[in-house]
Amino acid sequence: MNSFNEASRVWIYQSDRELTTEEVNSLEYILKQFTTDWTAHDNLLKASARIYYNRFIVLMVDESQYGASGCSIDKSVRLMKEIENKFKINLFDRFNIAYKYNGQVKSVSRNEFEELLKEKVLNGESIVFNNLVTTIKEFENNWEVPLKNSWHNQVFASVL
Secondary structure, eight states: OTTSOTTOEEEEEEOSSOOOHHHHHHHHHHHHHHHHHOEETTEEOEEEEEEETTTEEEEEEETTTSOOOHHHHHHHHHHHHHHHHHHTOOSOOTTEEEEEETTEEEEEEHHHHHHHHHTTSSOTTSEEEOTTOOBHHHHHHHSEEEGGGSTHHHHTGGGO
């Protein structure tokens, strides 16, 4: 990310479970192959991918050279669908909410998350992952944030 413009686009895909070390190694190889060859209208994209916490796949494109087009974005979505099938994970469940608890990253359904808030296991200071960020700058500053500083605060305001 260091050599990428801070306005570079970011897409975050969250697995519904933690990946094993073997799976991460295999996945890193697949992602490297993809980002090395990823094009938009026959122009090679300056792209990268990383896996965070053995759970989040983060794709990045520095659009200061060439922008990601609809077709190139479709290619990345197809890749994520293939990854889902290969690793038996779900990357597109937007109701799967990730948070940190006792130094570990956990994820639960929206209903389970709400229960954790009601039971005061989690609160406004709890660290959540804002997978809606769209640029590297946002990713670096607003991805891992206290719940009170994220969209989660509005969605779950009634139980906080």
